Amino acid sequence: MKIAHEAVGVIGPIAVLVVILLLWGIPAKNNIVLTAAALLGLFGLFTLTFFRDPERIAPTERGCVVAPADGRVIVADSLPDGRKHIAIFMSLFDVHVNRTPIAGTVYEVIRTPGKYFHAGTDRAAAGNARVDVEADTEYGKVCWRQVSGLIARKISCRLKFGDKFQLGERFGLIFFGSRMDIFLPSSAVIEAQLNQSVTAGESVIAKFPTEDFR
Template identity: 45%
Template sequence: MDIEGYKYVISATLIALLGYIAGGIIGNVVLWLGIASALFISFFFRDPERKITAGKGVVLSPADGRVVACDKRSDGKKEIAIFMSLFNVHVNRSPVSGEVTSVKYERGKFFVASKDEASEQNERNEITIKTEHGDIIVRQIAGFLARRIVCRVKAGDRLSIGERLGIIKFGSRVEVVLPETAHLMVDKGDKVVGGRTIIAKF
C-alpha cells in the first residue's frame, strides 16, 4: 500500500474501535462502517509491484485507467490522456527514462477528470523529463474527488522507465505530451496498465 493511505486506514480503524467500545446498535453500525472504510482505503491505495520490461524507444503508460484522449496537437506534438477511476491503481509511474528538468504545480478547478475541460482548468502538477528523443511531459491532474496531488520527484532527479513518481488521490487524470516523432500505440477507449502498456514508440 502507498504510504499516503496509512493515515486514512488508521483513522478508519480508530473509528471502528470506538464503535466496538460503544457497543449497541449505533456502535455496531460505526464499527462496520469503520471496517468497510479501512478495507476500501487499503484497496484504493494499493501499490502492486510490477516487473518493468521495456525495449528501447518505448513509452509506457504512467497510470492504470482508460485512454480518454489521444491526439496530435496543432504544434505537432502528441498527447495522450488517461482517466483513473476510483477502482484503478492510482500510483503514477515514469513513462520513460530520463532526467527531470522541472516540476511545476498549478492551482485550478476540480472538474470531473474524464472531461476535456479538466485538461486545461484543473489543479495540476507538470513534470518535464529530458530524454534522448526530446522533452516528455507528464501531467498529474486532480479530478472532482481527487484534490490532492502527491509528487515525489524534483528537478535533477534521474528516473528509470516505470519508476514511481507520485500518486493522485481518489479519481484523477494523467496526461503525457510527446515529441512529434513519437508513434502512438493506443487509441481512445483503450484500457492501459501503468508500467506495462506501451502507449508510444520512437
C-alpha cells in the same frame, strides 16, 4: 498486497476512530456504536483498495513509452505544434499509483491550483488542480501531468528537480480517480488506441524510432 505509503494519512484516522468506537461500544454494549464501528471499518477496507500497489514489469525494448497510469485512453492525438498528446482517465476502481512513462531527468515540477471538474472532460486538463513534471530524455523534452478530478482533491508527486528515473518507476499517486496527460516530442509514434485499457508501467502507449537516436 502491497499498499502505497500515502494510504497512511487516509486509513490511519479511520482506524483510530474505529478503535475509539469499539472501546466505547463494547463495554457499554451499545449496538448502535458497534454497528457504526463495523460500517466504518468496512469503509476503511474499501478505501484501502484505492492504495493497492501491485508490482509491474516494464518492457525492455528501447524507445518505448509506457502508460504512467492505469485507466482508459481518452485522448491519442497530435497537437498543432506537432507534439503527441495522450490522456488516460483513471476511474475510482483503477490502481492509483503512477509510474514514470520513460527514463530521464527531471528539470521542473510545477504545481498549479485549480478547479475540480470531472477528469474525463477537456476543461479538466487545463482548469483542474494539477502537477506537471517536465523531463529531459534521450528523445527530447517529455512532460506528463497529474490532474485532479471531481472526487480526487490531492495529488502526490515524489519527484523533484534533478531526480533521475528509469522507465516504469513509481513516482506518485492521485487520490480517488483522476486523469494523466502526457506530451511527447513530434518524433514519437502513438501506439495507444482510444478507449483502450492500459496498465501503468507496462502498457506501451508510444514508441520512438530508435534508429534516429543512435
